[in-house]
Amino acid sequence: MSSSKNALDIIKPLAELHGLQRALEKFPDGVKAAAERGLRPVGAMPAGNSPITQPAHIFNPDQFERGK
Amino acid sequence: MTGLAWLSVAEGSQLLRSRKLSPVEWTKALLERIAAVDPAYNAFLTVTADRALAQAKVAEAEIAAGDWRGPMHGVPYAAKDIFDIEGMATTCHSKIRIDHRAAADAFVIRKLHEAGAVLLGKLALHEFATGGPAFDLPWPPARNPWNRDLHPGGSSSGSGAALAAGLAPAALGTDTGGSVRNPATCCGIVGLKPTYGAISLGGVFPLTYSLDHVGPMTRDVESNAILLQALAGYDASDPTMTQRPMADCLKGMKSGLKGMKIGVIEHFYTKDAPADPDQVRGIESAIEILKKLGADVCTISVSPLSLWTDCNRTIHASEAYAIHESDLQERPEDFAMLTRNRIFPGAFVTAAKYIKAQQLRRALCNEMAEATRGLDAVITLSSLLLPCQIDDTALVLKTYDQQCRLVFNVTGTPCISVPTGLSKSGMPLAMQIAGHAFDEPTVYRVAHAYCEAAGTVITADPKTQPRLVPMPKTAAAE
Numbered sequence: 001m002s003s004s005k006n007a008l009d010i011i012k013p014l015a016e017l018h019g020l021q022r023a024l025e026k027f028p029d030g031v032k033a034a035a036e037r038g039l040r041p042v043g044a045m046p047a048g049n050s051p052i053t054q055p056a057h058i059f060n061p062d063q064f065e066r067g068k
Numbered sequence: 069m070t071g072l073a074w075l076s077v078a079e080g081s082q083l084l085r086s087r088k089l090s091p092v093e094w095t096k097a098l099l100e101r102i103a104a105v106d107p108a109y110n111a112f113l114t115v116t117a118d119r120a121l122a123q124a125k126v127a128e129a130e131i132a133a134g135d136w137r138g139p140m141h142g143v144p145y146a147a148k149d150i151f152d153i154e155g156m157a158t159t160c161h162s163k164i165r166i167d168h169r170a171a172a173d174a175f176v177i178r179k180l181h182e183a184g185a186v187l188l189g190k191l192a193l194h195e196f197a198t199g200g201p202a203f204d205l206p207w208p209p210a211r212n213p214w215n216r217d218l219h220p221g222g223s224s225s226g227s228g229a230a231l232a233a234g235l236a237p238a239a240l241g242t243d244t245g246g247s248v249r250n251p252a253t254c255c256g257i258v259g260l261k262p263t264y265g266a267i268s269l270g271g272v273f274p275l276t277y278s279l280d281h282v283g284p285m286t287r288d289v290e291s292n293a294i295l296l297q298a299l300a301g302y303d304a305s306d307p308t309m310t311q312r313p314m315a316d317c318l319k320g321m322k323s324g325l326k327g328m329k330i331g332v333i334e335h336f337y338t339k340d341a342p343a344d345p346d347q348v349r350g351i352e353s354a355i356e357i358l359k360k361l362g363a364d365v366c367t368i369s370v371s372p373l374s375l376w377t378d379c380n381r382t383i384h385a386s387e388a389y390a391i392h393e394s395d396l397q398e399r400p401e402d403f404a405m406l407t408r409n410r411i412f413p414g415a416f417v418t419a420a421k422y423i424k425a426q427q428l429r430r431a432l433c434n435e436m437a438e439a440t441r442g443l444d445a446v447i448t449l450s451s452l453l454l455p456c457q458i459d460d461t462a463l464v465l466k467t468y469d470q471q472c473r474l475v476f477n478v479t480g481t482p483c484i485s486v487p488t489g490l491s492k493s494g495m496p497l498a499m500q501i502a503g504h505a506f507d508e509p510t511v512y513r514v515a516h517a518y519c520e521a522a523g524t525v526i527t528a529d530p531k532t533q534p535r536l537v538p539m540p541k542t543a544a545a546e
Contacts, residue, residue: 018415019393023400023408030409038385038416042424043378046371049431056426059264059278059480061310061505063437 011035072097073234074528077291080237081139084131091131091142095124095186098144102188102235108539109211111229113149113159115189120144123186130184140298141184145238148224149190150197151177152271160273161193163206163402164395174271175303176240176282183298188236191226195407197242197275198223198388200464202404209458212254213534214495218455219464221254223247223275227285228255232526232534238295239285244275245380246450246473248283249485249500253450256487256496256526256534258292258515259285261473263505264480265310267296268303276387278308279380279477287526289486289516293317296508317509325517326362328510331440333368333448336472340373343452350488350497351449357521358447358514368439368446371432373472379432380474382417382425389414406464429478436479440504445514448472450485450498472500482508486515487524 008028015024015031024031045051072094075083083089099117106112127142152158152170159165173181180187192210194200201209201219212220213232220229224241228251231239241248243261252259260283267282274280284295300314332355337343359365370376388411389396392403396415400408440446452470456463476483483502491497501518503511519525526532 014416019397020400020412020415022398023396023412026401027405027408030405031412034409034412035416038413039418042382042421042428043375045428045431046375046435049427049434051424051427054427054430056423057278057429057433060433061263061265061312061480063433064440064479064481064505 007032007036071528073101074526074533075237076288077139077143077237077286077294078288080143081294084142085136087131091124091127091186092121094142095120095144095188098188098236105233105536106235108216108537109213109229109233110192110208111210111226111233111235112146112189113161113192113207113226114156116187120186120188127184127186137184138298139294140180142186143238144186144188144236145180145240145295146188146191146227146230146236147177147240148193148227148242150193150242150273151240153177153187153190156190158273160196161205161207162195164399166206170271172271175268175306176299177271179299179301185298191224191230191239193225194223195404196273196392197244197247198410199404199406200468201225201458202406203459204404211458212455213536214256216537217457218495219254219458221251221455224251224285228252228257228259231255231257231285231287233536234533237286238291241283241285242272242275243281243283243477244279245384245477246471248281248285249450249473249483250471252285252485253498254455254496257285257287258289258484258486258525259283260292260296260484260508260511261476261482262296262508263482265308266314266506267299268301268306268309270303270306274391276384278387279383281477289512289519289525290318290321292484293321293512312506315506315509317512320509321512321516323513324361325358325514328363328444328514329442330358330363330365330514331368331443331446332365333370333446333472335369336373337449337452341452341470343449344454344491346454346491347449347452347497351447351499354447354488354499354518354522357518361517361521368443370435370439373475375428376432376475376478377469379425379428380478381469382421383429385411385414386417386422387414406461409465433479436481444503444510446502447499450500454491454493454495476500476502481505482511484511484515486519488522489524
């Protein structure tokens with residue numbers, strides 16, 4: 001996002017799609033910064049893990065059992 | 069009055085049981101102290117004086133009749149204002165919830181009521197347990213008893229402040245990315261985030277669905293374990309709960325550390341992110357103490373802190389936004405700026421990104437399980453930095469993620485923050501001790517041995533306490 005105006009142009013329809021017109025009107029900088037944070041990709045998986053084969057997390061306390 | 073202010077749960081409980089102390093006397097002393105001291109620290113949103121005195125009188129009569137219910141009987145406590153208490157507003161420190169009235173007690177409040185504990189009131193927090201210390205809400209933010217100009221940590225800010233100011237011997241907090249352990253760290257007290265699913269979230273306003281934990285906060289380790297045990301119990305109405313009973317955390321707590329294996333995640337604070345030298349000195353001296361106590365200490369390594377942060381914050385923002393979406397759409401101006409900015413990103417997280425964060429969580433959990441195999445416990449820093457100015461919003465935002473606590477919300481494993489001394493500027497330092505799932509007893513055992521040897525907790529000795537100040541005239545306008 002090269003400039004603040006361009007960023008807002010991109011974010012405006014997205015924010016409106018999410019019903020955030022009022023927030024965008026009152027807090028344009030906050031919504032813009034939030035969009036930039038929210039749209040940023042999540043970090044890469046640690047080596048040896050693949051998003052193709054890795055199912056989503058389910059808390060498994062047994063995994064952390066002593067001695068296992 | 070001053071002596072009763074600094075009485076711990078463990079000490080007070082013994083005195084109550086042997087009838088050397090009356091619950092009414094203890095409760096009255098604390099209510100008087102809250103009235104005198106709290107205007108400078110804003111720890112309490114509501115003081116339930118009449119209810120407290122009534123509960124204390126019942127406890128007194130029961131103990132006198134030989135009907136002692138257990139170690140929380142007659143012990144005063146306070147709860148973060150995110151726990152439902154029948155007939156009272158659960159405000160979550162938010163304008164949005166001012167008119168709320170809870171229909172029933174939260175499960176853990178009911179447990180404490182059954183244990184005979186005495187509720188002093190409801191405590192300040194960061195709005196909806198996120199964001200930071202805000203000045204654009206109906207109530208002022210809680211202040212740090214060690215220096216009221218500095219951040220007390222959060223989001224259970226009132227809980228940390230009340231304990232450090234000697235206003236209550238026990239408090240309840242919640243922890244999604246470190247919200248029990250952060251105020252514990254900043255205020256020099258002891259805060260535990262238990263195993264995910266070990267303590268009921270029933271009747272607790274959620275911040276997220278998969279990272280929230282209820283946690284006990286006290287000034288010392290033994291009292292913390294007593295409070296945790298009183299909170300434990302299966303709640304069928306909470307789908308996150310496991311049916312596994314809480315182990316006895318007091319038995320074996322004083323067995324020492326000889327032969328225990330403790331891993332240190334050093335790279336979080338030496339390589340991954342800059343840390344304050346005083347915080348590093350605190351944990352380094354703690355490692356020396358653990359070794360002297362007979363522990364075998366080694367260094368372990370996991371993914372960089374930034375990856376854990378990315379994982380936690382993506383899940384946090386998405387789930388929190390799902391909870392607050394309609395209010396953020398319809399009345400965003402009623403949230404504090406810090407809260408809005410923390411939750412808004414969730415609107416823009418795609419389903420694919422959320423799923424990838426959950427996949428990342430699974431990979432990170434596998435990695436931590438592997439790294440901690442064969443160890444009894446793990447230690448690392450809690451905060452990387454010292455508390456910043458409470459009203460410096462830019463700094464509050466900048467330092468929000470400068471911490472190692474959210475790692476253990478990602479894993480769901482138990483973790484405690486214990487004080488490691490004071491910085492050169494006189495602010496509390498702390499480290500975290502984490503354990504295997506449902507192994508709270510070992511976490512407490514390490515924490516107790518360390519704190520006993522280091523002498524770092526707040527006690528009745530004035531040298532261990534913060535120097536409290538009266539309310540400055542300028543604060544009256546807050």
